[in-house]
Amino acid sequence: MSHALEHTARKRDAIRILFILDQAGTPPGAGAPPGAVAVIKAEKRLQALDFWIRCPDYLAAELLAMHVQYPDRGYLAEAVCVMEGDEPDVRRLGMIRFLFGAWEQIDDSMSLLISLGLARIKRNIKPDGKVTRTDFYLLDAGRQLANQLSSGSTHLAWYRDRARLVALVAGNCSGDDLKERQYAQAEYQGARWGQVIGPIKQRVQESLKELTKESIQ
Template identity: 45%
Template sequence: MADSGVRRASRVQDAVRLLFLLDRCGAPCGGDQAGEEPQGAVAVVRGQKRLQALDFWLRNPDYLADELLNQVEAGKVDDTAWALERADALLQGDEPEISRYPMVRWRFGAWEALDDALGLLYAHGLIDIVPVGEPPAKVDRWDYYLLPAGREMAAELRTAAADLAWYDQRAVVVLAVAGQSSGSQLKALQYAQAEYERTVWKASISGITDRVRERLAQVTKHRVGAGG
């Protein structure tokens, strides 16, 4: 059972968050992994494992900031100044607490039931969900397609709903660290965090804000000292 008293988002908040993830982090349709794609679909997130991994970073700004620092130190970012500014913004003041929505450590890592939120998007014709494999007996994965109406809704929310803008801004950073890596690859990155990996099964994954703030200060100081 999940921890009691843990902060939870509403169904609508979950749906908006997932909509922005699909809009920002979805890959172009087509390609070698394509199954039966819905007509007119504009983007796809392949597999629930990838969707859950993306959602974990959006919901946990301290873990997202730490992965930005990982990529800075590994020389994997094109714009180091942007990455450090984003990491700093993610850790400012009470931002990590205000926008954190913890996830439970499940069998394959951070997880939360997304059916209700996805169902809301599906019911409004914003997304389609397609099984890959041989349903119903053997489904290898579920692919999540953003439809034209979903892209239009994301664009409308982006400009008309200022209180939801942070979802979209955060999704841009999530894409910067995740690229189009598979769900398994993203989960491996997240399992490299000791606090994540050591979380007891079915318990909520705890934050790492203080540790990441200290790390950001050290990385920034080193780069300033090195003239970078």
């Protein structure tokens, strides 16, 4: 990858993480850094949320499962929105399967956000020096920038809208719970360690077609 493309990808990834923190973060609570307005506790949860934005077909599959359970809450329409057009292909950024599921290096993205005064991280460390959890904080300046970006560009507003939808799908589930839900997809579960997790677009489109037929009968 050329330096220019690498720089563009780094900015894109940082923007996506910024919107995830903004839309899926919870109130920071006691012990938060000054100026913090939201937090995502634990990298495993952040990685799981990021996976659903990067892989729209998997997000749509979750929405369809939620529709089956709660058919009157609009989840089917949201799944249609996610799967229509070329979004599942154009927006897809495949993730690698590692020991604990989908994972991507986010240090560069967070470093950029931190250097710009938009976010902070806080590591919970045991007396032996082992990091037990890393929390990701959005600062007020980060929220202001997220609002400015989404207001000024429909392209960037997509990140806001998808992060908001992912937050709805994830609810209050822990990172472990979210990973368990993602492992329920055979293609995710069956991906080899170190390989890109394969798409499920065709299967989701077939399910979407069947559920749409049922909803209008």
